[in-house]
Amino acid sequence: MNKDYRTGVTQFLLDHAASNPVSFHMPGHKGSDFYRRNGYGLFLERLMDCDITEIQGADNLFVCADCLGESADKYKKIYDVCKTYLQINGTSGGIIASILATVPAGGKLLMSRNCHKSVYNALKLGGISPAYVYPTLVDSYGISGPVSPEDVAAGFDANPDAAAFILPSPNYYGICSDIKAIAEVCHERGKVLIVDQAHGAHLKLMEHYAKDGAINLNLPMSAETAGADLIINSTHKTLASFTQSAVLNVNSDRVDLIELEDKLQMIESSSPSYILMGSLDVNANIILDKGEAVFTDWANNVAYFYSEAANISGLKTMDVPGYLDCTKINLDMSAYGLDGAALEKLLIDEGIFVELTTGNLLMCMTGIGNTREDFDKLLNSLKRIASTHQLVESEPGEADVLETVWNKKRHVHQIGGGWSLETLDECEGKVCAGSIIPYPPGIPLICPGETVDLDDIEYLNQLISKGRDVIGVDANKKIRINKK
Ligand SMILES: Cc1ncc(COP(=O)(O)O)c(C=O)c1O
Incomplete structure (x- = not known):
């Protein structure tokens, strides 16, 4: 590596690019090849x-x-x-x-x-x-x-x-x-x-x-x-x-x-x-200029993935019939005792990077720039994972239950008059003064004025222990609480 790039984000970017990763995350172009093969290398x-x-x-x-x-x-x-x-x-x-x-x-x-x-x-x-x-x-x-x-x-x-x-x-x-x-x-x-x-x-x-x-x-x-x-x-x-x-x-x-x-x-x-x-x-x-070819290829590759994935034992793909944009491939290998985060780690070891994990799900975001080779690499890795892991009793995982905290109907309190930083674990029943936003998905779990419940604390602790970024929880695990 050139000494000019020894620190900071440029080093990360160039190292990452040099490892020829497979991208099932944003952005959709998936790297420079897509522009080059479509005649936009000059740009x-x-x-x-x-x-x-x-x-x-x-x-x-x-x-x-x-x-x-x-x-x-x-x-x-x-x-x-x-x-x-x-x-x-x-x-x-x-x-x-x-x-x-x-x-x-x-x-x-x-x-x-x-x-x-x-x-x-x-x-x-x-x-x-x-x-x-x-x-x-x-x-x-x-x-x-x-x-x-x-x-x-x-x-x-x-x-x-x-x-x-x-x-x-x-x-x-x-x-x-x-x-x-x-x-x-x-x-x-x-x-x-x-x-x-x-x-x-x-x-x-x-x-x-x-x-x-x-x-x-x-x-x-x-x-x-x-x-x-x-x-x-x-x-x-x-x-x-x-x-x-x-x-x-x-x-x-x-x-x-x-x-x-x-x-x-x-x-x-x-x-x-x-x-x-x-x-x-x-x-x-x-x-x-090339929409028909490009979108047909993408759609065919997605269809190919689903038909091949159906043959991998213990692998489920989420469907919500009539409502799912299936270009987002939501994988579930909980039958092997792997939640989304554990599956993500195994894929990263194989050079495959995905967009999101939530509970038992791992979401691969396909895009216009993905090639058949990318889909084959993903399929091969999933086959390898299935063949090297044991099927376990498939009870719904703890993570599944915790995800429901997103959908809780919350009472909103009037706030104002300042806030103080308090330790998350001691905030049950207190009113949040800031926004608590796990990233991804970038949706506020708790908004200003909403009460922090025990299941929120458990869920946030789980995310933090898995290394997920949570905006609004600081490095000392403190959050903004409304002063009464
Ligand atoms: C549902 C949703 N809406 C909006 C956005 C914001 O989009 P952008 O990153 O283009 O600003 C995101 C970002 O991930 C998102 O997930």
Whole structure:
């Protein structure tokens, strides 16, 4: 290794790249090969030279009248929507801007409780109060499932002053909701529907090629087709633009674009990266020019994986029929006494890196850049693991039960008047003053004003002991507690 790279993150990045890892995590491009094999190697070679600012002819993200406007229009065509805004602050930025543009300051937002932290941050920025709709539960794993349209209707009936509804679909595990029915519920009541489709930027494209008969994965309908008003897609998570880029799609005339543009310029950097925006353009070009081949290959590889995986004894793959974006492969090898975290360790030993583990599940996030070779490596590793481990009695694991803490309905107390740092283990029954956010998935487990229960403490201890990052719990395992 060159001595210039002896410390810090560059050393980690270069060492990691040199080990030729197999990626089943974000970003979707999975490394430089995808650009090279699709004819965009020059962009990578000249990357530093593409790192410019708003010089003459380069357009302006917040005006978008020229070359950036052309790139945005490619997405408008790809997603068949009224307008697309390129995002350089991820789906997070698009979510915050969408909420601030549609819910008045001090107003109310109806939201699914399993929303990403960016939604909670928008509440803080806009002085907005939440009213929660709780997702259904996938019983076998204790994780959040679809949000039911009836619950959204009941949520609006109880909170007629809420201006909009937001939910993630797909959620982190790939579980979608019936967005078409939820859109009807919202629109009948004159409310705006915002869909955080961070994990489903590919759904519209897969749907497009499925119509031609080229793909048959039976994926849920995209939020664009289902009629949501604002949809934010992390094109970096499953498609081929660089990390932190995304697109915000406007899909109806229910949103005031002047308000939206005002909030976007407020949230995003005034020095937007041309490298990110260039990668958004490359991603759009690949979709427009080679979409059929690329999406068919991806879908075929996913279908191939499931059919081969079905022959590995003791391996289960999670399904939520009709609701699952199965490009996210949720593996369960608890039959061998391996929970998700233990399975992850074994895969890392084989050079395979995954996106998320939760209880008995391990989620492999496939993307546009995964090759058949990647899927074969994963299959071979799983076969090896199955052949070197003993099947055990399959009682539901402790982890499964603990996951249900996510779906608890929590009373929210008024807080204010300061906070103090207290040891997590001594906080049972106390009111949290901060947000406790396990990462991933980046969803607040406990929000400011919510009580810390014994099962929360047990669950957080379990995550911490497994080395998971938990935002809001400091290095001494202290959290912010409201002063009475
Ligand atoms: C459900 C969900 N929504 C939104 C986001 C934020 O997306 P981004 O990383 O593009 O800002 C994430 C990030 O992982 C997420 O999981």
